[in-house]
Amino acid sequence: MKLLLYALSVLFYLQCAAQGLKFDNRPSKELDAVKPGQHRFDQSVLAIIQRDTIALENGTSESVTLTSGQTQQLSYSRQKLDNTIYAYATVCNQPIAIEGLTVSASDYSGLRLQFLGLSSADNDAKAEESNASVNKEFEYGIVQTSFNGTNDIQISVVAPSYDSSKWTGTWSLQILILELSTATNFALFYEQGGLYSLDTDFESGLLLSEVIPTNVTQPPYDLFVFDGSNLGINSLQMSYCAIKNANAQFTQADADVSLTGKLWGAKTRQLFFLKDLSAATEYQAYIVNSETYDTEIGTVFPGITFATKKDETCRLVYDLEFCSEVAYAVPSSSSALSRDALKEWYDNTTQSLFHGFNLTLQLMSCDVNEHVRYTIMRTCDNCRDSYKRWLCGTMIPRCTDTSVGGVGNDTSGTIFRPVNSSRNDLIITELAPDPYLELLPCAQTCYSVMQDCPSDLQFQCPINGKGLNESYSLIADSDLSVQYFQHRPTCNFLGGLQKNNAPDANKTNALTLVMFFLTTLILHQV
Template identity: 25%
Template sequence: MHFPKLSPLQCRFTVSLAASLIVLSVYLFLWNPHLAYAAEIETPSPASPLIILDHYALDLTDDLEDPQDVDDDQDAQHAKRAVGDVVTLGGSNVPGLLNIEAGNTTIWHFSNASLWAPYANLTDGLPSSIDDGDTGDSGTIYKRQNPSTRLVYISVTTCLQPQWNGSTNQTTTPPQLTLYVSNATSNKEPGPNAPANRQVAITLNEGFANYSMNATTDIYMSVHAPEVPANFSGIWNYEIAASIDNYYHGAHPDSPFLYLVDTDTHAALLVTNNLTQANPNETTYQQWMNLTSPFTVFVQPTLDRSLDGMRNSYCGMTHASINNASSSVQSGMITRGLGHKPKEQFYIQELNGSTSYFGVLAMEGNSTKTGSGVVGGGGQVWQPVSFKTKSDNNCALVFNLTFCHDVAYAVPSNQDRYPDQPSLSAVYDSYAAGLYENFAKSLDQIPCNTTLSAQYSPAKNCDDCADAYKQWLCAVTMPRCEDFSSPLPWLQPRNMGQKPINSSSSSIGSMPNPDMFQQVQGQLDQQYIPMTSAPSDSDAFRQTYGSVSATNSSRNPSIIVDQIAPGPYKEVKPCEDLCFSLVRSCPAALGFGCPDPGRGLEVDYGQRSDDGQVTCSYLGAVYYLNAAPTVSGTSSLAVAVAVVLSLWILG
């Protein structure tokens, strides 16, 4: 066979083309990129486990062979394959979701093209940033000043972890994943075997870690899974993201930003801190008040430890929480409480009495958009707060009242007579409003609209008097109720002589156990000394619990004893400063006065505490607002009931 004779130019072209094809074949053989956006959360089948990378799948069946059945060469290959291929993130704010087994390491690549891509157009989120006092940053934040570098935000959250399969109650949590970030261009395989001086290692904290760094070119990072300890089984699933705009995932482990208002036996009332310091006439204030539940709350009994190890992970909470209880939750914006600034309130129902819970404030995405491509699209969580529901069934939450609109706590109740919150609220609110009408008529007789020299006080006016009276009236008309079984020393026993509620749910009514009523009856004849500073010859030292109205009746017998009939309960007494403010703010002609110490002050009023406890009742009181309790690393938080709050019911 004769080939045509080629010219010198054609010969050179043919040789060049052949060489190029050979080089290209070798390059494609050695380089096998995986561009991954997400992977399913799916427990691998023991027969043929798969890690799903978008349209790619890596078969790990060989990796699960019995070590006794492989030789040393195969062990070496197994260790090599455990690192896996390099997975390239799809871009800035585009997360990768991947399963990982114990002992394995996955390397991730944030490309130079993604690093130098245009910054994202920020989507509408919250009307203004909230200051919770917690940056939530594990690394160092650098400002965007040097045009030759880009600040990159890296974050990882655990979505699934090995579960306890021991025969006893869970005693520990599964170990955490570790994030490795290369800080040297020569280290393209960061991980447990790479030089420590060429990378940064961050162990996830309760399923979350983040790190920020300045970069000039491609970034390599990895996630390593530790060995699974005894009594645990399963894999991890995690989400990782890199962004040139801000963190895709967020966690605030040092700030709860959520506080307990009060509980009853089946519900809890929680509220955020102030979301803005703007005034009512400002646009930001109105924007906050016009929102429909920008936050989410997760609540779970303390004893359930199935999600210990992921309480800083929004991804972990949402994927592991299979029970959506949004129908049992009411939420909305309020201004009640500290500073009368916008806050979000959560009324969580269908809880169990005498049970400890954790509540976690969270935000889906940036509050308006979520998911891939959204700055902050991975969601945020705040520090958990603990609370316990009441047990005696004679206190019920009231809130969002028409007249006493700042009242929000549990009051003496009787579920047989007032089975729901609106009916009980209406009874108390209308009673207080009626009393205020009589006061208003008296105040109208005072010359309020007159010159400053003719007013009853140069410092106070009739508006101050009216406000102080309403604050005092609502606090004393609607006493803050606690379980009679509570041992807290600042509580005042009330209504001890009243018979128990004839409840259809219990033969003993509101009492927490069959012996409680008999114990109360036996206490009626015991000595009662409410005021140790009373004169020594006073009758205060010759009283019993059953002989005085302070313990044997209620502060408002006509409505509480006769109409509501809650049975024995204990009261958080109104703060004494409410009475003092009333006397200072109103004209002497109205005749207001407060009891003296040793002459009744200690029975009728309490004192405020600076340790976060509500030791006396005042409108807008919130537990631990100024002294929020921390949740230790060993305390249990399991969140299996995800409450996605989208209802605009309260407000």
């Protein structure tokens, strides 16, 4: 037995010596007296206990976890010399504040990771600040970059050292490499487009996506809604996995989701009707697209902030059969009509008024030969569409809180409607709503009828300074854009909006009227 123990001891000694581990016969007190900057073990031993370098594979994301002050090395071996290598990194989780401790949005900036990238012929090289060709901080949870050349790729992800009295936890992230011969990479974050808030009431909200491709037949985006004060998710707002893995208050499952081509023009968009929201509450919402190269890394669109109304006077309606472009809160009945009954009442009332106009229009010369038509640039269909849009916008007023709760304190473009006061008497006699603020229709809605319909109809809009401001809100034509209406609008507009701000419409309209006149005059003389 003694002989066996001796043999095992010799083998253990030889194995340690082979790995560079040295035995020392000094007393323990002397061993403990290690000077600052020295290591108790040989450097070769320290290399053994460091984290191994992660080898990345093309098209497959890799999970990485980091603690405070830690660095993770990663490498990728190029497959072809002339390919471009795209690197995507997205933070899924980050340390959280100690329970009970209040932190600000600026405090989260101290948690940003650092991404270092190096394209080197030396496979033993490490990506460090001194030699990195790519040196980026993670912006709102993501880094996206590319490497050209013929060398393999070395990557380092560096975590900052945080104050343990303020923060706790680790970072987790996903890293994806795509080696492509053509520029068919995707974006982790789209800077434009995304999601828009159409309107809210005290318990629901209506959100609309950016235009989606015409060949898409199923809703492509997933929705995530968070409390408006969630600073953690706000600091990672460009990260797909952070949004997906966070504890969202509302998701796709809590909304009625559909595709529509009726709002903001004839192009298809995804519509979200959120229910069971809290009154007078602010939320932040994001949509993401998971249809990318990897299930763990997707595309995020810019988030929005929206708020519910305080009062129950306004009720959100949408998807009306006749007034299909109406998608906003309307004055509701004090007798608590259901949402569907309220929608049906407004739609039927407006359609019955349109019937008489349509009969009159059939007597006009707007669908005849262009030589005898009132203008060669318009037809009965143009007139009919403009009048319908005007009628829906005036017969179905847009309603908001008397305090403008949920959309700020700006009351531009609104008019106060006390009890027994409304745009039309039917709302007073049949709905009898409590006091509310009405967001006035855009004056352009009225002007379009004058421009598109025969003068024989004798349709006239009020003049600016002589009744216009009491019935309509006048804004520049260049403001009839998505960018304007995604914020606090100062008038209610039905119809298609421009992607970008339109040119000076005052000059354009004047020139158009002149061209109409001259062209019509010439044709009548021929």
